[in-house]
Amino acid sequence: MITKDAGTIAPAAPAPPVEVPRPRERKKHRAWDEVPRWHIYLPLGIYLLFTLIPFYWILLFALRPAGSTSLVPWPMTLEHFDKVWTERSFGIYFQNSVLIAVATLVMTTLVALAGGYALARFDFRIKRGFMLALLCSQFVPGALLLVPLFQIFAELRMINSLASVIIAETVFQLPLSMILISGFIRNVPYSLEEAAWVDGCNRFDAFRIVVLPLLRPGLIAVGSFAFVHAWNHFLFALMFLSDQSKQTIPVGLNTLMSSDSVDLGALAAGGIIAAVPVVVVFAFIQKWLITGFSAGAVKG
């Protein structure tokens, strides 16, 4: 609060007179904001160690030469990356993973947007039942449906096709995404849309021009969720894609881990390759994620 005030008010010159007596008052009235610094930095620092040491560890193994026991990645080498990308086919896995994750993102967002709009703006006969089905599906674990899902995809001749994984990931992302998006849409006043109709827009244009831009944080949150989940998820790809050229990064990592003598350098380099896209996406959307969630959670 305090630094925020300082940051936003300082450049705006016309408001200084009120500012003068404040600092002293604050000491009394804003104890909540005046937590002793070490109450923040000490636990945060300890937690950061817990968070960052594992990351450092994997970087260390990925960058130091095989057989080294040094605690700093120096001399640095990229041999593990070379090896894992070509010999261990991570180059191909990477392409497959990107394809699956992007396709899941697009499908989930579009289907959930349509359904979420219907849930937020209409009352129709099966709505309550449908909402209930959405909530119940949260309890249905994909892992336990592996066998029937496998049978369905075999029937559809989609085993060994990336489409099977894309569909499975989308289906299990849908319920939560739809519930979230309908919440976001409900937060946009209906009167905005109605005003656009009066101005001659049809329902679709009104939605596209008026509502869609306001949904941006929410859609970013939902879309990135879908992307990260599909990128990370392991079981569907393991089960439905037996062809090595169709496999994904998590499956490749598992293969590296389950071999008899684990090549730790290759495993670490593979792990870094697995982490980079999600960490980049995550760093980029982190801000929207919080606002997206809090917007979706506004009550009443």
Place this chain on the structure above:
Amino acid sequence: MAQAAAVAKPPAPPRRRRASATPRRLPYLLIAPAALLMLGFIAYPVISVFYYSLQNYNPTKPWRNGYAGVGNFTHAFTQDPQFWDTLTFSAKWVVVEVGLQLLFGLALALIVNQTFAGRAFGRALVFSPWAVSGVLTSAIWVLLYNSQTGITRYLADAGIGSYGTSWLSDTSTVFSAAVVADLWRGVPFFAILILADLQSVSKDLYEAAEVDGASRVRQFLHITLPHLKDAIILSTLLRAVWEFNNVDLLYTLTGGGPAGETTTLPLYIANTSVDAHNFGYASALTTVAFVILLFCSIVYLRLSKFGGGDK
């Protein structure tokens, strides 16, 4: 939390101001893609699981296939100690993980909700494991727990513990080792959701409490916690279901071992169906898992008085 809104509050009443703009079929068209996908790939598999749970079905032993009635269920409850072992382990795993994740997540959210220098960067760093997959988490912790070049080696160098310690293959340490690895990834989930919910607490409440001389602890207990209640109930429930069902981490980190020590019920089910091809029995176990989850969830929501009370 979005569900909080969805469950707690009936949706806005329909307003059909312009009949032409709301054709009656439109909502059905809009939910059709989602409904079809869910019917085909969730509802149908669930029904087939229920169906197979009453069958002897094993593709490798076709001569025994056929209607089994409740045979699979009685076998699970009376003759299969592994069912009870894995169920007990699942319960222990879920309670410990969700409890610790909530505790640390709440503390972390409260800390990064304060104003301090480097807050945005600090938040990004502490939340980052959230995006890391179960398999990658395993890979990282396999490197850390490795008996030759892992952290124990350097601890032994410093005089703590002994060389060659492998926490993942010792039955007395494997549980804690797996819990820590999963905590690393799970705490940010709670921290993010709770932090999001903290944004909607009115600052006025705290200022009023200040004026009344309430201590920080009391402010937390009487303002923050009640405000977070629904979010906490829902996120713990979702997370518990997720922790129960998720097999990525344990499958890749310990493979359910050593000696079946860390096999959860879903892992056992996966082994039964995928390795032993005993689909009928696996389906019965799955059905039992559904019922247990559903029952526990309803009891939890009832006991925690979700959505009621302070509103």
